[in-house]
Amino acid sequence: MECGFQKPFRFEQMWMKDSGCTNTIEAVWRKHTEESWDTKIVTKIDHCGKALTRWSKQAFGNVKREIERKRKELSKVERRAISGGDPRPMKTLQEEINLLVDKEATMWQQRSRILWSKDWDKNTRPDHLEEVIDVIPEVVTAEMNASLTFEFTALEVEVALKQMAPLKAPSPDGSLPAALGHSFVTLIPKVKNPKAKEDECLRLLEILVTYERASGQQINRAKTTLFFSKSTSYDVQEVIKEALGVQVVQQYEKYLALPSLVGRKKKESFANLKQRIWKKLQGWEAKLLSHVGREILLKAVAQALPTYTMSCFKLPITLCHEIEALIWKFYWGQHEDARKIHWVKWQELCKPKSQGGMGFKDLFRSNDALLAKHTWRLLHDHHSLFYRVFKARFFPDCSIMEAKESSNASFVWRSILRGRDVIKRGAVWRIGNGNSVHIWNDRWLPGAVNNKIISPAIVANNNAMVSSLIDQTSREWKGELIDSYFFEWEANIIKNIPLCRSFQEDVLNGLLAWTENGRDPELFLSMAWTLWNRRNNIRLGKPSIPLE
Template identity: 30%
Template structure:
């Protein structure tokens, strides 16, 4: 009997261990071989017998089939094919592999739900990757009789398709999202003669590397052709990369996908999900707290009233009363356990937080959080949240495990948790290469040393047209302008992209004119600080920075300087002139007349 088919050419056949059944099965297989033209691969075929099969019968059947017997539990797709009474023996290897994969994670900083998601994701990755060995996850078919987990993952692809975008050259033009647009990134124009399976590389010309404008305008609408032609091409050849448009970094996060799904449901249903009568600002504040995810989840559960307090158990008919086991009279609600109960009050006294004079009577836990938000600083508020998390655990330990109340230990655990979380998220700045980065003291523009050239650059984005412009001036040690450019920047829905694009234009401009001993001086910004860090991440900003750093080694001497906008006023004014010029303009040993007064005042 064909019991299970896990792949197109793998089968498990079950029958009673007897010569008659064995001969009948061989006849069936021979008939199948003759009808289909396929032949059984005996090198990959094996027999498995239960413990009740006599040894003599095993030998007769092995001689009949001419295939080996397996003694141990074989595996398929990373999981055991046969599971006996000992689940520990069958799945012990899988447990060890999962543990090795998650070893090193700061699991204490993960919420209960976060730990569950992590373990499920790691465990399921061993078998689900086998569902699409010859294609991508987005193109894989669900198949017949899929597992619940695989079917759920496949259903989520419709949400992913909305905000994913590819970067690269081997991307399919009409099948993959790759246009730099807000919303759908798919091409809407119909092909006018190109192969439907054509890739982005088919739209490029080499030496110099550029878009094939004629081909682009023949196959795309005027609007889409303009978008494609505005995409800046990179000189270095890298593999295709997939980015997530719902985050600034381009890296997928469960949080952003969750909010995307909420918006999708709201659009379909024409309404919003319940927020327990709290406005968006309150929930945004709660989720923006810089505390471990498990504490955030705890605060959220307390706010919406789903902590398993005695009051909740009583309302759900799980207890005879809802009284607090410590106070033996008051109702054990979330606000009572964490704020009004004498056991909690001992912790707040030991915490040294300025909360002792606050009103002990609050109507709800949300009111307590609102009161703390208005009276505590950011750091104290985050410590406040961590203490409530451990007050809850202390209460459970005293009531159910017979432990002794220790408010000092609760405060110490809360302090260690928040400090450990802050230390884990502190990122040191790393300085790179032959060059350096430093911040210049306030004052006016200063010329470089003899033999060096200083490049000042700045970016301006027109608020009405959303067009981006970069202004660049290169001056020598005498302060004379050697070259200047006001260049238009490719459009992007990401505002920070203009800074990357401006820095790339400045780097290429200096190299093309042969200024190899250069000081890059720009207005102080978040982008400029990132530019000088050693980039090893996988975000979309990291990819942009890698393009710039690929050009930096071509300079013989370089340095990056961060100055105020007043010291960089010439480049600031030049960038703003872009709205007037309307096109890229270059000056050699000269500059626009509009900058005369600015340069003479420096």
């Protein structure tokens, strides 16, 4: 009994790495047949596909099963080598496995690049599409449409074919035979961020239903879950659950290895991070590595693991110290309960090598520097989705520098505000129109101690802006007013600050986060850490890193 379904032919890019593929194709195309040119092309493509399929089964087989078989064989050879056997077959098998893994990676890379098929879902009807098309603004004018629908030339066809990627196929809506154009697609849509209000949920459901009717795709409810906050009543939960028809998740889940919710016990929320680092350290034999080897491993792996988490959340200082304890114990060769002498303090090892240290990260300060990067983005990148969402939610009527921390704010927002403190302590305002800079609260005075005004604030003008000191018509400083407000030496510095003749916004400078060639995050993090370290050392009366 024959099955009515025939698996479609797919050319595998991994075949091109084997000479047998070229030989098989050439053998098919060299055969002479008495047919018209268009029929001959279709026939030879069909025969070529069948020949490649037969050759692939003989030469390649199942790549995944072959990798598993080779790995089992490698395990046996390794055990024999440990017992005194010949270790040379290990290298040969490992090379064969690497080649198979490379072929498998090529195969899956090609799978991920397959585009839409020519088949349109039978459930899709023109009236369903109108619901979507009606709300899409028209951007193609009549002139543009006439140009696009104009009869194409032979030169345009040639250029289009030459520009086509090697693994792509022409669309079946052209003049080529239908047998040349086949492709398949599988999409897995998911519901993101289900709403916690009944009316919003019903509106979301209506949008999803419209999308399903227009596209012919359906939401996979088996892979969709709901999580309700404590403020959502039981009745609303039941209505939403029944409307969406998905399961409810009660426990906290992780997304991209980060906790979805962070409660009051923040150390417990990030305990998994310490556990991951501990497992990495346990897998290394410290006694077999030199200090240089341990240093490289710790910097490249152990200290790199928390980077993504620290760029999103402010870790508890106790957790940072516990992770650093694991790192320095491994560095000094301490194993389990066997204690080793730590010849140099950890704080000294965290200094740059140019200052006698080893260049290890101070996790607590690195955490602040990474979070400060987000504050800098919110200050300068006003077109990103990140800025638009946080602007609407947390500081709709002011800038990030004036935003307040609310009691019900998310832990992510509170973490970003910790990064803002680094910016405030290290950056200096460059005066434009003066509308964004507070006279007594912000850092804007060049060359002064802390770059802040130390003259006593006038009670009536305690929250005054620098713009009140500028004559906006002549674009000059109000000399008499400045002399009456500030100490003489401060007044002289202010009056010597150059003002632009045209209208310019105030700019926060001093962290060198932008270079002539664009963004430089490594330079930003380095400067942010330097400023934070300098501020702490000054407060503690210790030598500080010069800002040169």
